Amino acid sequence: MKTHQGSCHCGAVRYAATFDLADGTLRCNCSICTKKRWWGATMPRSRFVLLQGEDALTDYTFGRHVERHRFCRHCGVQPFIFTTSPTHGDFVIVNVATLDDVSDEELAAAPVRYVDGRHDDWQTPPAVTSHL
Numbered sequence: 001m002k003t004h005q006g007s008c009h010c011g012a013v014r015y016a017a018t019f020d021l022a023d024g025t026l027r028c029n030c031s032i033c034t035k036k037r038w039w040g041a042t043m044p045r046s047r048f049v050l051l052q053g054e055d056a057l058t059d060y061t062f063g064r065h066v067e068r069h070r071f072c073r074h075c076g077v078q079p080f081i082f083t084t085s086p087t088h089g090d091f092v093i094v095n096v097a098t099l100d101d102v103s104d105e106e107l108a109a110a111p112v113r114y115v116d117g118r119h120d121d122w123q124t125p126p127a128v129t130s131h132l
Contacts, residue, residue, distance in 0.1 A: 006098040008072035008079050013053030015079060017094045019043040021110040025096055027132040030117030032062065032069065034132070036078065039112075040093035045082070048092040 003018045060069040067083040079098040114125035
C-alpha cells in the first residue's frame with residue numbers, strides 16, 4: 001500500500017489517498033461513468049485526505065443522490081467521488097487518471113474490474129467492456 005498524490009488539471013485541488021493499485025481498479029458502464037470514461041480506485045474514507053481546494057470543488061449528484069461527484073470548478077476535472085453503501089460504509093473512489101505519482105507502466109499493470117452500474121449489478125461485469 002502506498003500513499004498516492006493526485007490533483008485536478010489546474011492544480012487547485014490536491015489530495016492524498018492510500019491504496020494499492022495492484023488491488024485493482026474499477027470501470028463502470030453507468031450513464032455518467034460511460035460519458036466521463038471514469039477509471040476509479042476505491043478505498044475507505046479514512047485513507048483519503050483533501051490537501052487543498054475544498055473551495056474550488058463543486059458537487060454533482062443524480063439518480064439516488066448517494067454519490068457526490070466532486071469537480072474542480074476551474075478546470076472541470078473530477079478527481080474523486082464520495083459515496084456510501086450499506087455493506088461498505090463511507091468510501092472514496094479516486095480517478096486513477098488524476099494520480100500525479102504513478103508511471104504509465106504502473107497504470108497499464110493495474111488490474112481492472114468491470115461492473116454493470118447501468119443495471120445496478122455491481123457483482124457482474126457488463127456483456128461488453130471494450131469501450132470502457
